[in-house]
Amino acid sequence: xxxxxxxxxxxxxxxxxxxxxxxxxxxxxxxxxxxxxxxxxxxxxxxxxxxxxxxxxxxxxxxxxxxxxxxxxxxxxxxxxxxxxxxxxxxxxxxxxxxxxxxxxxxxxxxxxxxxxxxxxxxxxxxxxxxxxxxxxxxxxxxxxxxxxxxxxxxxxxxxxxxxxxxxxxxxxxxxxxxxxxxxxxxxxxxxxxxxxxxxxxxxxxxxxxxxxxxxxxxxxxxxxxxxxxxxxxxxxxxxxxxxxxxxx
Amino acid sequence: xxxxxxxxxxxxxxxxxxxxxxxxxxxxxxxxxxxxxxxxxxxxxxxxxxxxxxxxxxxxxxxxxxxxxxxxxxxxxxxxxxxxxxxxxxxxxxxxxxxxxxxxxxxxxxxxxxxxxxxxxxxxxxxxxxxxxxxxxxxxxxxxxxxxxxxxxxxxxxxxxxxxxxxxxxxxxxxxxxxxxxxxxxxxxxxxxxxxxxxxxxxxxxxxxxxxxxxxxxxxxxxxxxxxxxxxxxxxxxxxxxxxxxxxx
DNA sequence: CAAGCGTACCTGATACGCTGGGTATCGTGA
DNA sequence: TCACGATACCCAGCGTATCAGGTACGCTTG
Numbered sequence: 001x002x003x004x005x006x007x008x009x010x011x012x013x014x015x016x017x018x019x020x021x022x023x024x025x026x027x028x029x030x031x032x033x034x035x036x037x038x039x040x041x042x043x044x045x046x047x048x049x050x051x052x053x054x055x056x057x058x059x060x061x062x063x064x065x066x067x068x069x070x071x072x073x074x075x076x077x078x079x080x081x082x083x084x085x086x087x088x089x090x091x092x093x094x095x096x097x098x099x100x101x102x103x104x105x106x107x108x109x110x111x112x113x114x115x116x117x118x119x120x121x122x123x124x125x126x127x128x129x130x131x132x133x134x135x136x137x138x139x140x141x142x143x144x145x146x147x148x149x150x151x152x153x154x155x156x157x158x159x160x161x162x163x164x165x166x167x168x169x170x171x172x173x174x175x176x177x178x179x180x181x182x183x184x185x186x187x188x189x190x191x192x193x194x195x196x197x198x199x200x201x202x203x204x205x206x207x208x209x210x211x212x213x214x215x216x217x218x219x220x221x222x223x224x225x226x227x228x229x230x231x232x233x234x235x236x237x238x239x240x241x242x243x244x245x246x247x248x249x
Numbered sequence: 250x251x252x253x254x255x256x257x258x259x260x261x262x263x264x265x266x267x268x269x270x271x272x273x274x275x276x277x278x279x280x281x282x283x284x285x286x287x288x289x290x291x292x293x294x295x296x297x298x299x300x301x302x303x304x305x306x307x308x309x310x311x312x313x314x315x316x317x318x319x320x321x322x323x324x325x326x327x328x329x330x331x332x333x334x335x336x337x338x339x340x341x342x343x344x345x346x347x348x349x350x351x352x353x354x355x356x357x358x359x360x361x362x363x364x365x366x367x368x369x370x371x372x373x374x375x376x377x378x379x380x381x382x383x384x385x386x387x388x389x390x391x392x393x394x395x396x397x398x399x400x401x402x403x404x405x406x407x408x409x410x411x412x413x414x415x416x417x418x419x420x421x422x423x424x425x426x427x428x429x430x431x432x433x434x435x436x437x438x439x440x441x442x443x444x445x446x447x448x449x450x451x452x453x454x455x456x457x458x459x460x461x462x463x464x465x466x467x468x469x470x471x472x473x474x475x476x477x478x479x480x481x482x483x484x485x486x487x488x489x490x491x492x493x494x495x496x497x498x
Numbered sequence: 499c500a501a502g503c504g505t506a507c508c509t510g511a512t513a514c515g516c517t518g519g520g521t522a523t524c525g526t527g528a
Numbered sequence: 529t530c531a532c533g534a535t536a537c538c539c540a541g542c543g544t545a546t547c548a549g550g551t552a553c554g555c556t557t558g
């Protein structure tokens with residue numbers, strides 16, 4: 001017997017709309033659980049995040065469940081599958097990331113500085129828990145988080161990188177004339193790829209005196225990115241002289 | 250009972266050295282198979298490539314084997330595991346790619362054109378068989394082809410992207426002063442990530458009038474890459490006029 | 499109005515099916 | 529004797545099914 005709300009792992013439903021615009025019944029027995037479910041769901045996500053952080057990105061569902069001191073069945077009632085859990089976790093991580101970026105962006109007037117702080121936030125997130133980062137990005141099955149927007153069978157799982165891409169795209173629109181549509185379509189994705197690839201290599205580089213710091217790495221990457229796009233955006237390639245000093249007059 | 254040559258899937262051994270530098274006996278019964286093995290091995294790789302091309306990147310080993318009209322055990326004698334097969338296949342694909350690049354690079358004097366032809370070759374390879382591309386890059390398990398050079402437990406499987414990275418790095422050395430070590434270390438990897446990400450998105454974009462052609466895409470990507478690195482390399486951003494005559498003089 | 503029964507839903511546990519990677523065993527041919 | 533190649537097998541891990549509790553809600557009944 002399936003539960004009436006199988007596992008709506010899109011989490012698209014808003015927070016607190018108990019029961020007023022509903023048609024006929026509004027049965028209290030049914031609505032009673034709405035808030036509970038939501039709370040439990042995020043609790044499960046947090047527990048899973050901890051488990052992945054400690055046990056690695058390949059931890060089986062059963063171990064995740066027992067780390068949350070419950071059993072698989074609960075997780076499979078709240079998330080369609082392991083990829084669904086990963087996606088939900090990605091949203092959480094990304095939301096935290098967005099907070100940090102919003103702070104940083106407020107203090108960074110130029111587009112270049114905005115870009116750099118985004119890269120910085122991304123790198124910092126990944127470095128804080130590589131296991132969680134890997135679980136969220138590469139997905140459990142390996143096919144979850146492809147950089148391509150749409151799966152063949154319009155399954156539309158808004159995965160981690162799609163969200164990041166959207167985050168990049170909107171500020172870009174203001175600096176790029178609408179003629180270059182292809183750039184607008186492909187650059188965010190390309191930029192993510194660059195950051196991801198360089199970032200992951202940086203992450204797995206063993207610490208050594210030669211290894212760049214997080215700040216250095218963020219600047220390096222932002223330079224590459226910015227140099228590549230600035231010409232098309234018609235922006236002067238004036239960069240702030242790097243973290244230590246402030247920007248040009 | 251293990252075979253004396255379990256499955257040396259590194260394929261680091263050179264092409265045609267049958268048996269001469271071996272130590273004591275050079276038993277005819279033992280050496281008889283050397284050339285056979287080698288031949289069979291590449292035959293298996295080609296068959297697997299065909300199978301993956303037709304059946305998709307998630308095809309099970311058993312189906313690969315039967316598509317090669319043999320059985321799993323043969324593959325597992327020639328390759329340590331599925332990832333080993335993928336790596337071997339990657340080497341083959343990459344070797345073919347390198348040929349095409351060598352041709353193109355010969356006709357392209359400027360660094361920019363060299364870069365663009367590399368991107369073009371990469372994209373063309375991916376577009377020719379997306380299934381094979383995916384199998385080779387993302388690897389079967391999902392963890393095989395990470396952009397990071399070394400695994401934690403120095404397993405050193407020289408995977409696809411490592412080889413591509415090396416291919417980029419050597420020409421770069423000539424244009425970049427040795428002061429910027431970090432750039433030399435991380436840029437090839439970063440560039441691959443950009444190409445990969447944008448390329449994969451382009452690959453999976455359904456054909457439409459707005460979709461850029463392969464040539465356009467290669468130019469677009471090369472521009473981004475080149476703009477990002479040219480400043481550090483101290484190169485003028487002079488580009489060859491491009492096939493289809495793009496904008497920005 | 500309150501006691502009581504049925505209802506709707508959640509929980510956590512165990513057990514199962516199934517896919518697919520990798521291995522061991524065996525007969526066969528040069 | 530050696531490698532070959534097919535079959536049968538083991539096992540991890542995802543996802544599903546089933547079941548016995550447990551708790552708040554709501555409808556009935558006295």
